[in-house]
Amino acid sequence: MITTLDLLEENETGTIQQINDEDLALQMLTMGFILGEVIKIERIAPLKDPILITSGVNYICIRKADAKNISILKNTL
Amino acid sequence: MVGNPNTGKSTLFNTLTGLNQHVGNFPGVTVDKKVGAFNIKNKKYTIIDLPGTYGLNPCSEDERITQEYIQKSKKDIIVIVADSTNLKRNLLLCTQIIDLKKPVILVLNMMDLLQKNNQEIKINQLSSLLGIPVVPINARIGKGIDDLKYAISNFSYQNNSFVDQHHSSNVIDETMLRYNKINHIVNECLIKKGEDKLSILTKKIDNILTHKIYGYLIFLSLLFIIFQAIFSWSSYPMELIENAFLLLSDFLTQTLPAGMLTDLIVDGVIAGLGGIGVFVPQIAMLFAFITILEDTGYMARVSFLMDRILRQFGLNGKSIIPLLSSTACAVPSIMGARTINNYKERLITIMVAPLISCSARIPVYTLLLALIVPKESVFGAFNLQGLIMMALYLLGFIAALMAALVMKWIIKSKEKSSFMLEMPIYRLPRWNNVTLSIYNKVRLFLFDAGKIIVAISVILWVLSSYGPDNSFQLIEEKYTSEHFDTKYNNDEIQTFIAAEKLEASYAGIIGKTIEPLIKPIGFDWKIGIALVTSFAAREVFVSTMATLYSVGDEDNTKSIKQKMLLAENPKTGKPLYTLATTLSLLIFYAFAMQCMTTLVIVHKETKSLKWPFIQLIYMSSLAYFSSLVVYHIFS
Numbered sequence: 001m002i003t004t005l006d007l008l009e010e011n012e013t014g015t016i017q018q019i020n021d022e023d024l025a026l027q028m029l030t031m032g033f034i035l036g037e038v039i040k041i042e043r044i045a046p047l048k049d050p051i052l053i054t055s056g057v058n059y060i061c062i063r064k065a066d067a068k069n070i071s072i073l074k075n076t077l
Numbered sequence: 078m079v080g081n082p083n084t085g086k087s088t089l090f091n092t093l094t095g096l097n098q099h100v101g102n103f104p105g106v107t108v109d110k111k112v113g114a115f116n117i118k119n120k121k122y123t124i125i126d127l128p129g130t131y132g133l134n135p136c137s138e139d140e141r142i143t144q145e146y147i148q149k150s151k152k153d154i155i156v157i158v159a160d161s162t163n164l165k166r167n168l169l170l171c172t173q174i175i176d177l178k179k180p181v182i183l184v185l186n187m188m189d190l191l192q193k194n195n196q197e198i199k200i201n202q203l204s205s206l207l208g209i210p211v212v213p214i215n216a217r218i219g220k221g222i223d224d225l226k227y228a229i230s231n232f233s234y235q236n237n238s239f240v241d242q243h244h245s246s247n248v249i250d251e252t253m254l255r256y257n258k259i260n261h262i263v264n265e266c267l268i269k270k271g272e273d274k275l276s277i278l279t280k281k282i283d284n285i286l287t288h289k290i291y292g293y294l295i296f297l298s299l300l301f302i303i304f305q306a307i308f309s310w311s312s313y314p315m316e317l318i319e320n321a322f323l324l325l326s327d328f329l330t331q332t333l334p335a336g337m338l339t340d341l342i343v344d345g346v347i348a349g350l351g352g353i354g355v356f357v358p359q360i361a362m363l364f365a366f367i368t369i370l371e372d373t374g375y376m377a378r379v380s381f382l383m384d385r386i387l388r389q390f391g392l393n394g395k396s397i398i399p400l401l402s403s404t405a406c407a408v409p410s411i412m413g414a415r416t417i418n419n420y421k422e423r424l425i426t427i428m429v430a431p432l433i434s435c436s437a438r439i440p441v442y443t444l445l446l447a448l449i450v451p452k453e454s455v456f457g458a459f460n461l462q463g464l465i466m467m468a469l470y471l472l473g474f475i476a477a478l479m480a481a482l483v484m485k486w487i488i489k490s491k492e493k494s495s496f497m498l499e500m501p502i503y504r505l506p507r508w509n510n511v512t513l514s515i516y517n518k519v520r521l522f523l524f525d526a527g528k529i530i531v532a533i534s535v536i537l538w539v540l541s542s543y544g545p546d547n548s549f550q551l552i553e554e555k556y557t558s559e560h561f562d563t564k565y566n567n568d569e570i571q572t573f574i575a576a577e578k579l580e581a582s583y584a585g586i587i588g589k590t591i592e593p594l595i596k597p598i599g600f601d602w603k604i605g606i607a608l609v610t611s612f613a614a615r616e617v618f619v620s621t622m623a624t625l626y627s628v629g630d631e632d633n634t635k636s637i638k639q640k641m642l643l644a645e646n647p648k649t650g651k652p653l654y655t656l657a658t659t660l661s662l663l664i665f666y667a668f669a670m671q672c673m674t675t676l677v678i679v680h681k682e683t684k685s686l687k688w689p690f691i692q693l694i695y696m697s698s699l700a701y702f703s704s705l706v707v708y709h710i711f712s
Binding site: 024025028032042045047048050052057060063 | 131134163169273280288292293380381386394497498500
């Protein structure tokens with residue numbers, strides 16, 4: 001199921017399909033978040049924003065506004 | 078030297094050069110271009126520690142600095158420091174620099190962590206696939222440093238390229254192409270024998286530290302403990318230092334021949350230095366705590382927890398580091414704001430950071446609090462002065478947030494706001510680092526600030542020991558003339574003379590000139606003198622008070638606090654430092670912009686005269702009007 005990263009719940013995973021914002025895409029790439037790789041929501045901040053995400057050993061924090069631009073193929077159990 | 082943030086670059090820099098500076102576990106703590114030197118077989122090499130960056134497509138001011146430097150460099154060997162536990166991402170920057178046709182050495186740091194994760198890197202294979210020298214090290218314990226030195230001294234450039242950039246149409250495709258090739262290399266060179274234990278541990282800790290409720294509770298408790306500790310643990314060493322200075326000035330008064338020079342040394346230099354030396358324990362502890370919080374990786378989590386809240390005030394999660402480290406000193410914190418990508422958020426952070434009480438205010442607060450707050454514990458354990466001190470810090474934070482809110486509405490910007498931050502794995506603080514940080518900061522405080530303090534103390538002593546024309550002579554004559562009532566003994570007469578002389582001195586004249594302006598907020602001309610002298614640096618307030626109240630105290634047996642408690646209002650005969658005056662003074666020092674260094678740094682960081690000027694005006698007005706309100710409420 002294709003969705004966007006901001007709609008995933010804690011501990012849900014998916015594959016990065018596309019990043020709509022070019023600057024964001026480049027920034028994500030250089031921080032180790034690569035198209036086609038698995039991404040996981042580790043934690044959603046107490047006030048629902050921002051979120052902690054991992055891909056491999058990369059572990060970063062981004063805002064939901066940015067997560068909205070990241071298309072995800074959600075993994076279902 | 079370049080590399081991703083959190084790769085231990087600065088630790089390696091310290092190990093190589095022995096030139097010590099701040100190292101943090103937080104992305105982008107190395108904000109300055111740091112230069113050091115080291116020898117290999119009697120040949121001197123210069124090394125520059127560039128701000129951490131993930132790639133050569135800059136997203137922040139810090140990364141821009143690094144990118145520009147690398148592109149301009151001609152013959153320099155570029156030492157790339159990589160985290161060996163995150164080879165793939167770290168190799169991206171490495172291959173970008175290889176393709177700039179720069180001479181490159183790849184240093185794989187944190188080999189100990191790689192081992193703990195049950196992984197292994199085939200160094201020789203990696204070296205031949207990339208076509209560059211690769212050196213595995215562990216900067217924390219200095220392992221592999223000799224190999225690195227050998228690689229540097231025997232370096233010869235081989236022309237090679239990683240990807241052919243002519244084929245890639247845009248930078249994203251190019252980066253993907255790089256990652257594809259890097260993936261092949263990593264698959265060949267990295268042997269995984271087990272699971273990634275360190276990441277698992279870090280996430281377990283994060284379950285607690287970023288928890289919906291515990292997360293904030295832990296953060297607040299930590300702040301509370303820090304302020305309590307600064308107050309209760311430091312009281313004993315502080316008393317010790319205070320007594321040592323009293324003994325010293327007493328000893329000097331006894332042994333040195335009485336005269337001008339002795340007065341200058343005892344009342345000017347020693348009084349000034351003593352007033353400041355007392356606060357070394359508190360400042361050392363504050364810097365120790367800040368360094369530990371950064372070094373362990375906890376600060377990044379605080380940013381994560383605070384982003385949503387700080388956004389309401391026109392700030393960014395990343396602002397929490399400058400704001401928190403402002404409790405130590407606004408200068409490095411304003412430089413640290415460079416990691417904030419958005420110009421408006423960065424500017425607001427810079428503008429409000431000095432409102433947060435820094436370590437230079439500690440001496441002022443401590444002295445003033447001692448005048449009005451009894452030294453006792455409440456609820457059995459908490460130090461009352463420490464609690465009020467914490468309230469003052471809280472006041473600084475609230476004022477900073479309110480000022481930020483106002484600026485959020487005034488400053489216009491169309492730039493998109495974002496917040497992306499790496500969460501480094503949790504590590505024990507590098508105790509070496511903490512000690513070095515304390516040492517450097519205390520040295521800076523005692524010697525750099527000390528120079529200003531001694532100079533101002535001496536000037537002040539001269540200004541308060543001399544007056545225009547023959548005014549001093551007239552005072553002496555007045556008291557020795559036969560018309561004078563002889564019901565006072567000699568000591569009392571000496572005190573009257575000293576008091577009148579101070580009032581007639583140049584310092585007294587300066588204080589009296591500004592008295593009409595500061596009278597509405599409850600200050601007299603003596604405080605006026607202190608306001609003038611502490612414009613350059615707040616902590617000078619204490620030494621000024623020490624000098625002002627030492628002049629005329631012949632035997633130098635009382636501490637400044639005792640002297641200020643005895644000070645009277647000459648008209649009413651009541652104590653001068655009433656609750657209203659002292660509170661007004663506290664508020665004034667909490668908000669006023671009294672730090673030349675900060676203004677200079679703000680000028681450099683904003684590249685304008687406008688912003689430091691606005692900062693000076695808004696903070697001074699805020700201080701004046703808040704003091705006015707406080708004074709009228711309590712008097």
